[in-house]
Amino acid sequence: MTFAHPAALGLLALAIPILLLHVLKPRREQRTVSSTFLWESVAHPVSAARPWQRLRPSVLLLLQLLAVALLALAVADPVSITDTPLSAHTVFIVDASGSMAARDGEPNRLESAKDRAAQLRDELPDGGIASIVVVDDSPRVVLTASPDPDAFAAALGPLEPTAGPADWADAFLLAESLETAGAEIGFHILTDGGLTDAEQRLIPPGSRHDIIGRDATNRAITRLAVEPRGSGLHVRVTVANTGGAAATTTVRVDVDGVTAGDGTAEVALDAGETRDVEFDVGGGDRVEAFLEGDDLLDADDHAYATAARRPALTVLLCTAGGVGNAFLEGAFAAADGVTVEACDGSRPGTGADLVVYDRVAVPAEPGAPFLAIAPPGGVPAAGVTTTGAVDGPVITSVDPDAALTQGLDLSEVGIATAQVLDPGPATTVVGAAGAPLLVRGSMSGLPFAVLAFAVEDSNLPLQVAFPILVDRLLTDLGGAALPPTDLVVGEPLPVDTNAGGTVAGPGGSTSEVVAGGPTPTATRPGFWSITPRAAADGTERPVRVVAVNPDPNESRLEPAQAILTPTRTRQEGEAPATGESSLRHWLLLPLLAILVLEWFFAWRRRGVSRAQWRVSTALRIACAALVVLALVAPSWLRPADRVAVVFLVDGSASLGATGRSEAVGFVRESLDRMPDGAVAGVASFGGNARLELTIQPDARFTDPSARIDSTRTNLATALRLAGAVLPGDARRRIVVVSDGRATDG
Incomplete structure (x- = not known):
């Protein structure tokens, strides 16, 4: 044990005047009495020839000396010394991504992380300061270098988990930028894990961490896809058991807020299994999928998708002699809002939304998006040519991620004969051994697809996949693509x-x-x-x-065993950090009780005038009030009377050498003219931002030395950094010195 303010032990000298008051002869009040006969039997004399008397021990004297001793000890603030892993300036990096909403905490993981941060805050070294960086899709600093525990609690309190991912790269950049002069900085990460190897390599050296969470039971909707199917919608709900034992859950689909007639299904999922559940429902604009059942995370039990009705399309069907194609016409008729016009031979499709060239040549300038079916000679203008023919090709490859074929079963498709295509710059979507069968590309800004075989030369029209493929070709090529349904929280x-x-x-x-x-x-x-x-x-x-969904990566809730943090090498002569726990509160309550007892005993032995007694009572009350205030620990907020400025200097290539020199000169001149009491810092920014000069008085800036990405200009990152390092007890100013050409953020 030691004392935070040992000089305060000098208050023990207050015992001297107390002892003097007990040995000095009190000044008696003179009263006229009729006789002193009855007072003669009193053992002690009522008068003294000397101005002092012998010190006599008493309970009152003991209480007064004890009160002085406790007062001196309380002001000296005894503290117990403990080893602490925390630095003088500890930056708490708190994960608030989607998985931190899992209900295996108190009541969720983020609340457990906040409680743990509050515990660690109490272990800061003597005079320690704390900062807080919140990590979600847009990391931010909510507390900067504050010594105030109440400010720390107030900054933690409002934090809520998002449904998006954690941007660890930006979070670590912000945390490292909070370095303050004169205080060793350290970092403490509170997360459930989920950092990639690349993100773990960005962790600041010497960081410590706490892994939050203990369970992983969760089922999630990881994707909701909607596509028009005739006059209705085809909905595919991808459900995954991301943690825990096998379970059965119920999937429900609503269209425009109403549960579809066949929009409910039960799904049995083994541990780690992912399944697609498909529904054919009526038309509508807004589609929602719900997952019922008990698990740890609610956000991923609800998914959203838009299904705006496809606008009316005009399809020009060009065939030899204008005879048409019954299979294609039937598929087009099943699609809602499609008008088919016949065309004899080959001609440009100007004015049409889509042109289908069925076994006829494709013009050099088709004039509209097109689908070419077994075109003679291919489509040379688009770089797609034919090199021969192949009999009985067997489909061996289907691009599972292509919009045209995603989820389609083409395994039963038989083909009599097909062209051998050289796709050139186009992309093969479906292929056989050495023979692309369906390719997708763009020509003069117009999308196109080429089918290497005539539909009559296959059993494709008899497959369930045929009307779906035609419908997708209408959507993809006809310019009727629906708004994206896979936007996740945190994306623009x-x-x-x-x-x-x-x-x-x-x-x-x-x-x-x-x-x-x-x-x-x-x-x-x-x-x-x-x-x-x-x-x-x-x-x-x-x-x-547009529909926005939770990040599916946040549905995997299994807490990490640990994260890899680089070690920090201690500097020569650097002493390990220690923590101090004040014992003052153990002294103040007894001191208050002793003051009350002292007043009681003094009242019983009162031997002074009424006026003197009132003054002494007032002094005792003042002492007791001061003790109570020390227990309450009030604070006084005063308005900021100093100015803090961060200069953001554009270091991107667009500024040029001359512009950069002028910017540095402007900052130097501004720093030279800073008023007394003002503090300032300097940061350079490009694609990222780095501090050149921490916030300090009498700042002096020479030349930029921080390494930044000069190929980009991300002003948003620079502003976040400036806001993070500016102190909260000052009038804060940010000065941007730039050409104003932001490319990011």
């Missing part, structure tokens, strides 16, 4: 920032997007409505609805 919304507009998120929240401003990101799952600003001529642009 498809907003035209050149025009601006209004974004309405789930729950009714709205925000304005200023023309030329940054692209907003999706911050929560649900349906987002984007209303572009009207055109210059007053024409209203259509509202677009």
